[in-house]
Amino acid sequence: xxxxxxxxxxxxxxxxxxxxxxxxxxxxxxxxxxxxxxxxxxxxxxxxxxxxxxxxxxxxxxxxxxxxxxxxxxxxxxxx
Amino acid sequence: xxxxxxxxxxxxxxxxxxxxxxxxxxxxxxxxxxxxxxxxxxxxxxxxxxxxxxxxxxxxxxxxxxxxxxxxxxxxxxxxxxxxxxxxxxxxxxxxxxxxxxxxxxxxxxxxxxxxxxxxxxxxxxxxxxxxxxxxxxxxxxxxxxxxxxxxxxxxxxxxxxxxxxxxxxxxxxxxxxxxxxxxxxxxxxx
Numbered sequence: 001x002x003x004x005x006x007x008x009x010x011x012x013x014x015x016x017x018x019x020x021x022x023x024x025x026x027x028x029x030x031x032x033x034x035x036x037x038x039x040x041x042x043x044x045x046x047x048x049x050x051x052x053x054x055x056x057x058x059x060x061x062x063x064x065x066x067x068x069x070x071x072x073x074x075x076x077x078x079x080x
Numbered sequence: 081x082x083x084x085x086x087x088x089x090x091x092x093x094x095x096x097x098x099x100x101x102x103x104x105x106x107x108x109x110x111x112x113x114x115x116x117x118x119x120x121x122x123x124x125x126x127x128x129x130x131x132x133x134x135x136x137x138x139x140x141x142x143x144x145x146x147x148x149x150x151x152x153x154x155x156x157x158x159x160x161x162x163x164x165x166x167x168x169x170x171x172x173x174x175x176x177x178x179x180x181x182x183x184x185x186x187x188x189x190x191x192x193x194x195x196x197x198x199x200x201x202x203x204x205x206x207x208x209x210x211x212x213x214x215x216x217x218x219x220x221x222x223x224x225x226x227x228x229x230x231x232x233x234x235x236x237x238x239x240x241x242x243x244x245x246x247x248x249x250x251x252x253x254x255x256x257x258x259x260x261x262x263x264x265x266x267x268x269x270x271x
Contacts, residue, residue, distance in 0.1 A: 032194075035176050035184050043181060061182035065173060069193035 021060070027067070039064040084164030091161065172214040174221050174253050188212045191253070195223055199245045205238065208262060212255075220254040228262040235261045 011027035173185040209226040
């Protein structure tokens with residue numbers, strides 16, 4: 001969790017790097033899908049948000065990884 | 081590197097325990113030791129008498145080789161501990177692809193769970209053990225999976241079915257899979 005302006009950002013970790021850059025880690029919950037399709041969706045959304053904020057030139061690489069596999073109940077609402 | 085880190089953790093723990101015991105001992109001796117000083121209470125004069133001969137030989141330069149060996153060993157040990165503490169480690173992951181946009185990967189635990197689910201999901205195969213090891217660099221890695229074979233089906237058939245179910249994963253992540261059955265280990269039903 002990261003303390004952000006206006007409240008806490010759950011599932012987000014921000015770490016400062018040398019040179020004034022930042023690493024952002026987002027913990028997302030997704031259904032079992034193709035990692036390529038998931039990465040395209042995540043990169044697309046992040047790219048849109050960053051462009052709208054006028055920071056498109058500063059965006060670096062976006063790594064996407066399966067961190068864990070959770071067994072959920074059948075009536076669990078869909079995510080992502 | 082994992083060995084170094086484990087050594088550093090063990091040494092740190094042992095040193096902290098020794099420090100704690102020394103502190104407790106010093107407190108107990110200070111409270112109950114009567115008129116005797118701390119060195120006398122813990123027997124330091126006897127230690128001095130027993131190592132006095134060695135120290136005299138050392139002063140005379142007759143144990144230079146042994147001292148040099150110990151010093152070099154201590155320096156090497158210190159360097160190894162420093163490396164274990166200072167050098168950062170990056171968790172090895174199974175890499176699906178890596179390019180200018182970033183890297184797609186999976187943690188070893190998640191990939192092991194996916195492998196077990198792939199083999200077990202259509203039922204009739206029961207996975208008892210999964211071990212995964214990503215490659216040190218880039219894509220690839222190894223996966224060892226043990227399948228229980230309680231119905232005593234032909235082992236080659238069981239292995240072939242498991243490999244076939246794993247193939248969507250192992251092909252894309254370039255993983256070498258090794259499948260064994262429970263009977264190979266003398267286990268009728270592991271779980």
